[in-house]
Amino acid sequence: MxxxxxxxxxxxxxxxxxxxxxxxxxxxGDPEYGYYTTREPFGRKGDFITAPEVSQMFGELIGAVCLKAYETLGAPSNFQLVELGPGRGTLMADFLRVAFHRPEFLEAATLNLVEISPRLRQVQTQTLRNTQLPPNFRNTFQDVPDGPLIVIANEFFDALPxxxxxxxxxxxxxxxxxxxxxxxxxxxxxxxxxxxxxxxxxxxxxxxxxxxETQPAANAVAEEIATRIVEHGGFALFIDYGYAQTAPGDTLQALYRHAYNDVLAHPGEADLTAHVNFEALATAARRAGAVPLPLLSQGTFLLQSGLLERAGALGAGKSPAEQDAIRDAVERLAAPDQMGDLFKVLAIAPKGHVFAPFEPAS
Structure with a gap:
């Protein structure tokens, strides 16, 4: 026990x-025995591997999309770059490697990592030690200072109660x-x-x-982000596994020692998640006056953001084994029978802007 x-x-x-x-x-989140407060669950030694751990291409493409969003927003001279639940910091490290080529973006950005785990904060600090943006750790999104926003939430909402x-x-x-x-x-x-x-x-x-299932905690965060976007301008990317329309179903699951397990069997030692209701997130954003852009599958989002082109450039001149690994990563990230269809991407924007690779809201 x-x-x-x-x-x-x-x-x-x-x-x-x-x-x-x-x-x-x-x-x-129990302070003494909670799964996220007492261990490092991410990466190949943890219970699961997130998309940023599969390949650097994932974070790089998100970086490229957000750089374009920064331009669409009018290149504000100061803005808050926010990641919710940054894991080991891998996504942000890959993101900032792309942003390195846009000095004005880095000069304008204040990096905020919303993370409650002391252990993961240490890991993130180490991962980002050689980047140009020192992280400012926040306990909640409410702690992020006012101003224009660019928000990334990859596999964050699935862990909210x-x-x-x-x-x-x-x-x-x-x-x-x-x-x-x-x-x-x-x-x-x-x-x-x-x-x-x-x-x-x-x-x-x-x-x-x-x-x-209902997700009031997730909807509250989405509405809060959307409210800030309406008030100050901004752009948010929510990436998670889930469903496009509300429907009955039990999606609560436990992952224990790399395998699915009884949800009640190992509290504090197993990761608990639930599929995200993207229709509910979009409704929350709309309620705040922001615009939820048409939902994309992760595969479509990555392919339209240049995944194949980036894979080709990354594999140029590499050994056959390295090129095979890159192809495997593309397959895992974008194939419909792997992460490509199960994971969805919802963008939240202010009215009157068009953000690639998303179509305008209808």
Whole structure:
């Protein structure tokens, strides 16, 4: 039994069941035993490999897109460059290598890394030690100073706590984490219900036992970023795995020692994530007055941003083995049966601008 599991068992025994959102937040962010606060989960030694770890091309292309966005925004003399959940700092290091060729961009930028993990802050500082922009660490996006923004969030929203509701004879009741007769963690159903006006059309005829997820934490961050973009100008890229339209389904998952595992089995030692509802993120941005640009798959986004051209340039003059590795990376990042379709890219912009490689909002 993990230390956090025992801590949660004692709390639930004393105070009653907790929501899925509370369970997820404790598993990932508990100060003593949380997954992100006590370990380095990213890279080949961690539980999973994110796109920036697959290839430098990923961060480089995001850098190129954001440099174009900077020009579209009128090349502000001062702006806030923000990354939410920067992992090991790999994406930003690759991004800044591209930005090195645009001195005015670097001179205007203040780099903000939104990161709560002391351990990961150390890793990010080391990764970015030779770049021209020293990182300013922030606990939340709210701590980022005012001004025009360029925001990147790669695999950030999937780790924010979600609520789950179960379809019962009485409506959609909140799913809870409680204890069974033996004192083990188990899922149950609580008395709180999802209001009727919050039930999406796609869930109206769902059968009993269906699960519907809501993501108020993710939507709040998206709305806050969009509000800042409306007030000060800016551009945001949200990259994550998820779905384009709201629908019932249980997407909460645990990754433990490189394999999928029971969500309740190893709290604090397994990574918990949920698929991102991009329709809800777009609605939150629109509510703030910003413009969510048409959603792209990661494969389409990278290919339209020049992935094949960058791969060709990177492989020129390299050994056959190195060229094969580059081709494998392209496949992993962009192929529909790998990361290409599962991962989506949502851009948030102010009204009246067109940002490549996105089509104007309809």
């Amino acid at each position: 993990t230390e956090l599991k025992e801590k949660l068992r004692q709390q639930i025994a004393a105070e009653g069941p907790i929501t899925v959102a509370t369970y997820m937040a404790r598993c990932l 979600i609520h789950q509701f179960v379809k019962t004879v009485n409506g959609w009741n909140e799913r809870m984490v409680g204890l069974d007769a033996s004192g083990r963690l188990e899922f149950g159903v609580g008395p709180a219900q999802l209001p009727t006006d919050a039930i999406p059309p796609a869930a109206m005829k769902a059968p009993e036992g269906s699960i519907l």
